Amino acid sequence: MECSVIIMPFGAFAFDKNGKVVWRKTFGKNAEQCAKLFLDTEKLKEEIKKEASLNNIDITNFKEEAIDLEKFAIEQGVFKKPEEFSSFMSDFSIKLTQLKMKQAFSADILIIHSILALEDLDKIINLIYERLSELFGLYFPEAMEKITSVDKLSSILSDKIERSEIAEELKISEESMGYEMKKDDLETIQEIAKKLDGILSLREKISKYIERKMEEIAPNLSKVAGPLLGAKLISLANGLENLARMPSSTIQVLGAEKALFRHLRTGTKPPKHGVILQHPLVRNAKISRRGRVARALAAKIAIASKVDFYSKGKEIVWEKLLKDLEEKMKDES
Amino acid sequence: MKVEKDKRFDGVYWVKNGKRRLATKNLVKGYSVYGEFLFNINNEEYREWIPKRSKLAAYILKGASEMPIKEGDCVLYLGAASGTTASHISDIVGSNGKIYCVDVSPRIVRELVFVCSKKKNMFPILADASKPESYVGIVPKCDIVYQDIAQPNQAEILIKNCEMFLKKNGYALFAVKSRSIDVTANPSKIFGEVEKILSEKFKILDKRRLDPFENDHMMFLLRWKK
Numbered sequence: 001m002e003c004s005v006i007i008m009p010f011g012a013f014a015f016d017k018n019g020k021v022v023w024r025k026t027f028g029k030n031a032e033q034c035a036k037l038f039l040d041t042e043k044l045k046e047e048i049k050k051e052a053s054l055n056n057i058d059i060t061n062f063k064e065e066a067i068d069l070e071k072f073a074i075e076q077g078v079f080k081k082p083e084e085f086s087s088f089m090s091d092f093s094i095k096l097t098q099l100k101m102k103q104a105f106s107a108d109i110l111i112i113h114s115i116l117a118l119e120d121l122d123k124i125i126n127l128i129y130e131r132l133s134e135l136f137g138l139y140f141p142e143a144m145e146k147i148t149s150v151d152k153l154s155s156i157l158s159d160k161i162e163r164s165e166i167a168e169e170l171k172i173s174e175e176s177m178g179y180e181m182k183k184d185d186l187e188t189i190q191e192i193a194k195k196l197d198g199i200l201s202l203r204e205k206i207s208k209y210i211e212r213k214m215e216e217i218a219p220n221l222s223k224v225a226g227p228l229l230g231a232k233l234i235s236l237a238n239g240l241e242n243l244a245r246m247p248s249s250t251i252q253v254l255g256a257e258k259a260l261f262r263h264l265r266t267g268t269k270p271p272k273h274g275v276i277l278q279h280p281l282v283r284n285a286k287i288s289r290r291g292r293v294a295r296a297l298a299a300k301i302a303i304a305s306k307v308d309f310y311s312k313g314k315e316i317v318w319e320k321l322l323k324d325l326e327e328k329m330k331d332e333s
Numbered sequence: 334m335k336v337e338k339d340k341r342f343d344g345v346y347w348v349k350n351g352k353r354r355l356a357t358k359n360l361v362k363g364y365s366v367y368g369e370f371l372f373n374i375n376n377e378e379y380r381e382w383i384p385k386r387s388k389l390a391a392y393i394l395k396g397a398s399e400m401p402i403k404e405g406d407c408v409l410y411l412g413a414a415s416g417t418t419a420s421h422i423s424d425i426v427g428s429n430g431k432i433y434c435v436d437v438s439p440r441i442v443r444e445l446v447f448v449c450s451k452k453k454n455m456f457p458i459l460a461d462a463s464k465p466e467s468y469v470g471i472v473p474k475c476d477i478v479y480q481d482i483a484q485p486n487q488a489e490i491l492i493k494n495c496e497m498f499l500k501k502n503g504y505a506l507f508a509v510k511s512r513s514i515d516v517t518a519n520p521s522k523i524f525g526e527v528e529k530i531l532s533e534k535f536k537i538l539d540k541r542r543l544d545p546f547e548n549d550h551m552m553f554l555l556r557w558k559k
Contacts, residue, residue: 007470038470064466066498069473086431086454093433093456093471097446100459104439264517 001056004063005048007041009034009092010078012048014057023057026078031091039099107217108240114210115231121203125150128196132157135189139163139178146170154200157193161186216313220304223318224325225297229278233301236275244309251305252276252298276301281329296328336374342400344425345393348372348379355382355390357424361451366420380424384546387418388481388508391546398539399554401477401504405429409475409498411462411490412482414441416448416455422479423452430454433472437461463490465497472498478505483513488530495534495557505535505555512549520549527553534558 003014003022011026025048027034037044045062052059070085079085129150136157137144143166147153160166167174181189210231214222218240221230236254237243243251253260255274263270272291276282276298285293300321307315336356339345346356356372356379363378365371370381384391393400402408406426413419413434423432434449435458436442442459449455460468462482475498480491491507499505509527511520524540531537535555543550 009471064469064497066469066472066474082429086428089431089456090449090453093458094446094450096471097442097449097457097459101439101442101446104442104459261516 002058004061006063032095035095111231112235115235154197158197161190218308220308220318224304240309243305248298248302357421360424367417389418391543392552395541406476408432408477410434411480415444423455465494474500481508499557503557507553509551524551
């Protein structure tokens with residue numbers, strides 16, 4: 001007999017031409033088991049087809065039609081009371097969603113959050129560095145004058161704090177116009193320096209982690225754009241899949257949304273580049289050529305991310321892309 | 334503190350506590366979904382309904398002509414997000430009603446699952462509303478389709494879903510965000526275009542701008558022509 005089937009959370013029902021149920025296979029009342037079946041509907045359809053044919057039922061199609069599930073379930077005697085159906089549906093939908101959630105994220109979400117964490121750390125480092133240099137400059141302004149980088153300040157101060165020791169390290173005179181501080185004051189300053197040193201090494205670790213992760217998920221993008229810029233692009237596009245689907249013109253201005261929408265709204269000049277300005281090729285180009293370089297680079301990034309996403313990071317094409325890019329740059333200059 | 338029923342809409346209350354606040358009767362006592370106030374009056378608990386957080390509340394405050402959602406209704410909610418508005422609809426339809434909450438973002442569904450496990454008449458579905466065939470076996474024919482999603486083709490998605498899931502003469506509530514259709518265009522022009530698409534399939538019963546609660550939003554109350 002020919003009939004069409006509707007798959008419902010509690011079972012599959014075969015209907016004949018007049019809409020009468022001629023065959024059914026219920027999935028039981030265990031919501032968790034029903035949810036597991038629903039996770040792979042293609043497989044479920046196959047199984048139902050097989051089982052139906054054993055019972056001389058020929059399934060012509062699976063109907064995509066919504067019906068009054070509650071009424072139908074009670075008519076068919078799968079559930080006795082409406083409350084029973086409600087509580088089954090609640091358990092079923094929650095379980096199915098939970099199972100789907102497990103497969104919903106891919107590894108690029110880790111890259112997105114790591115690159116954002118890196119940016120958060122940069123902000124924190126700047127804030128603490130400002131405060132620390134202010135405090136230490138109070139005590140030994142002559143030394144502060146000599147120290148120019150965050151790394152240097154935090155590494156020196158985390159093991160030395162007395163004026164004499166620091167003067168020796170920096171080879172300057174111990175004489176100072178600085179404010180005299182007690183041991184307790186200096187120890188507090190040193191405590192801040194130690195924490196700053198810790199944050200700097202954490203930043204280093206996360207940046208290495210992003211490099212490893214990019215190499216694994218998007219090797220071509222990582223080589224063409226650089227691991228950190230590549231990660232930033234993934235985060236701006238909200239996932240490698242989205243980035244792979246973007247045209248290169250969008251990639252070129254990712255991160256310059258404000259300027260782009262100002263252009264669209266009021267007709268000012270469009271932006272030439274977004275975050276890809278961070279790439280040495282763009283940054284080191286003459287200002288008049290930056291737009292052209294950014295366009296060429298964005299095109300290569302678009303190809304790299306497409307290859308990475310659709311080959312799942314297995315195909316390697318970055319050498320050719322970089323060579324092409326180099327030649328293009330030669331032609332232009 | 335005093336509470337009174339809304340004169341026109343069932344399940345909607347006004348709590349008077351110096352200020353007049355919109356509220357619904359809490360289905361799960363002691364549970365606050367998104368940090369809203371709970372009021373205990375005469376052994377009943379009421380949840381404050383904040384118009385800045387929920388477009389349906391904003392629509393009611395702007396003077397909705399009709400509120401189709403009633404006790405015992407079956408609602409398909411597209412773009413449920415973390416369940417803010419959906420939880421109030423859950424209060425209104427009560428334990429005999431059902432709400433099928435569809436959302437595509439797994440990050441936000443994570444919170445929705447927690448709300449749904451407390452409110453037993455809300456069912457979470459992690460799916461793309463523009464592909465209704467992916468949840469066709471799970472969602473039945475519904476009395477009302479409520480849609481609040483930020484997609485350029487919002488109107489088409491609504492029609493597609495209504496064709497599959499809306500009962501004969503059913504209602505649809507449709508929140509349009511003009512900025513997600515085109516940021517640069519004038520909102521009134523976009524609303525006009527949306528209305529044109531909708532009027533082929535629906536009878537437009539009411540439309541209201543939601544400012545000052547939500548900028549560039551319009552709520553449509555629609556009735557399926559089929």
